Amino acid sequence: MTATIAGFVTRADAGLPDPRSVSDHIQASRGGVAVHWGGNGAPPATHDGCLARWRSWHAFHTRDRGWVDIAYNFGFCNHGYVLAGRGLRVRSAANGTNDANSRFYAAVWIGGGDHDPTDQALDALEWIVAECRRDGAGTAVRSHRSFKTTDCAGEDLTGFAASLDDREVGQRDPVVEQGSYSPPPPAQSGGGLLKVDGVLGPATISAWQHVMGTPIDGVISTPSELVAAVQEHLNTRGARLRVDGVGIRQDGREYATTHALQAYLGFSRTDGRLDRGMSLTVASLQGRLNTGRF
Ligand SMILES: [Zn+2]
Ligand SMILES: [Zn+2]
Secondary structure, eight states, X not given: OOOOOSEEEOHHHHTOOOOSOOOOOOOGGGSEEEEEOOTTOOOOSSHHHHHHHHHHHHHIIXXXXXXXXXXXXXXXXXXXXXXXSSOTTSOOSOSSSHHHHHXXXXXXXXXXXXXXXXXXXXXXXXXXXXXXXXXXXOSEEEEGGGXXXXXXXXXXXXXXXXXXXXXXXXXXXXXXXXXSXXXXXXXXXXXXXXXXXXXXXXXXXXXXHHHHTSOOOSOOOSXXXXXXXXXXXXXXXXXXXXXXXXXXXXXXXXXXXXXXXXXXXXXXXXXXXXXXXXXXXXXXXXXXXXXXXX
16 A cells, blocks of 8 residues: 555644644654544545534534643544644644553544545555654554553554554655644754745755755756655645646746645735745745745
8 A cells, every 4th residue: 555645634724723732742752653533423425524523623622621732643534634633743632541642643533433444544544654653753553442441443443553553654755744833844054044035045945945855955956856846745735737846936937836836825816926036925935934844
């Protein structure tokens, strides 16, 4: 199985409010990923239904239970999407014991009861495991029931978790999205944050390369590994770009990839161009890179 996903749903995409606080008291290197299901509810038929359920769990955990945030680090659904919860490097609150919460990320299937997770859901779980490991988590993959007496995560997911436990998972290209609360990357050469000046210069390109995991040289070549990585990422978010490494240049010309980049950055109208001199698109990108992600 290759671990591919239909897309990554950020907290903003799902409409989750910010957490009241964030605890980094987790040592995932000494554990890994714990797998859960969503109780007895059937998986939603539509993906909008998945997002609504994710919000309802957030509301239940924060309002009714009084927790600081949704208990899970990640969700995954039958449509093959991964949903950001607490994200990477944040302690979970779903695993039932202090020890398990301090060593295991909690990943929950948005479904449960007698229903079966789809192959896409299992792919998405495997993707989560791969991403957590890539970030330094241990190789253990456990069902919730290995920590305490519970039906969670059901027979299917418990069996699938065992099949991933300490085993290699599908090798895939690096993915940059890391939940919503990843710490910023180590200081770039020169240190500190990017100047938000709307100029796609070497510092901005280097920071972008750092975040995307491509070789860092501060230059966008033709074709460019950075642009190809960006295209692949935009395609996971619904763009339909040819991954050719071309289409991001501050030359005032129109490119399909720049259209998709602008839409990704939240512009409601896109013109596909990076204006020469000062580009609002580049300024928006710089602000985003200063949070340590793309
Ligand atoms: Zn559970
Ligand atoms: Zn879904």
